[in-house]
Amino acid sequence: MYEQLSTRHHGVPSVPEDEEEPTEYTSLLPKATNLDATRSESQGGSDDDDDDSLQDYSSRQKWLSEFWWLLKASVPVILAYTLQNSLQTISVLVVGRSSPEDLATAAFSLMFAMITAWMIALGGTTALDTLASSTFTASTNKHDLGILLQRGFFVLTLFYIPVAVLWACSESVFLGLGQDPRLSRDSARFLTCLIPGGLGYIYFELMKKYLQAQGIMRPGTYVLMITSPFNAVLNYLFCYTFKMGLLGAPFATGISYWLSFGMLVLYARFVAGSECWGGWSRESLQNLGTFARLAILGVVHVGTEWWAFEIVALAAGRLGTIPLAAQSVIMTADQVLNTIPFGVGVATSARVGNLLGSRNASGAARAANAAAWLSMVLGGVVLAVLIGTRQDFAKIFNSDERVVRLTAEVLPYVALFQIADGLNGSCGGSLRGMGRQHVGAMVNLVSYYCGALPLGIWLAFHGWGLKGLWVGQCIALYLVGALEWAIVALSNWNKEVDKAFLRMDAHERMETGIGE
Structure with a gap:
């Protein structure tokens, strides 16, 4: 199964650095030895020429295989981030139907969310890009990856607390930046309602990185293909049917983020990825400095x-x-x-x-x-x-x-x-x-x-x-x-x-x- 792709299996001795362990994923092209087997002596040329040709072919094979692997792995990730961006875009479009003022407030608020909390989600979780991917192939204990995920939950939750406080007190900040009083007041209310949802966004990113470290790239796309249209329906219901107006959008979007996280957890539990979990462990509270430093950077x-x-x-x-x-x-x-x-x-x-x-x-x-x-x-x-x-x-x-x-x-x-x-x-x-x-x-x-x-x-x-x-x-x-x-x-x-x-x-x- 494509999602269960990994470059090494736990506990297997490492492969020499000039070659890759042959799997159905790293060997997407015919082996160089197949070329050698079909080569006839009647073609002429020295053994050295044959060896050089085989080396050139092997090198091309590895480059093309790598190029193809990266392309296949990138496509579901690109689709996932496109759908993820659509959640907030839908909120702006739905709210914008009511008035230009609400449109401006939603767009301004989500822009501020993007350069604060979303940076923790998209930037802070890159610590898992560094630590989890190498740990997955290096450690003989596959549960070490689950410990890193727990560490990510702990550290990034701490990072989010000052952002949540900033959002709750953002009216005075916006006024200090010279923004319109009404925009400042309404944006602060919008962001306050979005505080719970912001944490769901961060946790969703962490779960994606946990699975991606194992080579499981597609679940984020699958989940967002479900939650994206659900988010549109929820935004409309909250804003208009339940008459919550502008504040219906952050509640609806926040629920969609948490639903996305929950569905990704279920995917990991019942489809692929649970073998690296291993349960909650106090070890996750160790070595926090390394994780926090990489997350900040x-x-x-x-x-x-x-x-x-x-x-x-x-x-x-x-x-x-x-x-x-x-x-x-x-x-x-x-x-x-x-x-x-x-x-x-x-x-x-x-x-x-x-x-x-x-x-x-x-x-x-x-x-x-x-x-x-x-x-x-x-x-x-x-x-x-x-x-x-x-x-x-x-x-x-x-x-x-x-x-x-x-x-x-x-x-x-x-x-x-x-x-x-x-x-x-x-x-x-x-x-x-x-x-x-x-x-x-x-x-x-x-x-x-x-x-x-x-x-x-x-x-x-x-x-x-x-x-x-x-x-x-x-x-x-x-x-x-x-x-x-x-x-x-x-x-x-x-x-x-x-x-x-x-x-x-x-x-x-x-x-x-x-x-x-």
């Missing part, structure tokens, strides 16, 4: 890019109504398109971590570079689609001719950075699999905040308008993509294997024969 790594885009959105609001409308169209589209590199990055981090845990340094290097090429191919496809539809793209969202025209002018810059955004996603995933979130965070901070973002804002208010903001983002993404790929390509993968084992708990290292 993951939040910064993911957040630095998202926060930069939010700054661009705020700057666009100062350019006027039409630029703001065009910016809304582009940002909405970019949120959907960003699920592609982000999904590739999630699959890559799990794959790289698995291979590091199995002491397969060359396999991890090959996976990281194959992911970079895959992301650029997908980015090229998106680029072509955006360029081909740029004249009519904005009509999907708005029929105003000025918005359509301005969007068409800016869209080529957005299309241009899709390849770089793909590199950013895949190489960022490799860095998370290696436990080097701090490197990705530093690259993002320098590229966005010390250069490209100030340049984009300066251009925007010195004649370039909205195009200037996106020129800055384009420069930032190419800087990030190029730097991260260079860092990944030049990594010492044998040292990364050693580091993967050093990050494990002491008892896990003893079990793998590493010692303390």
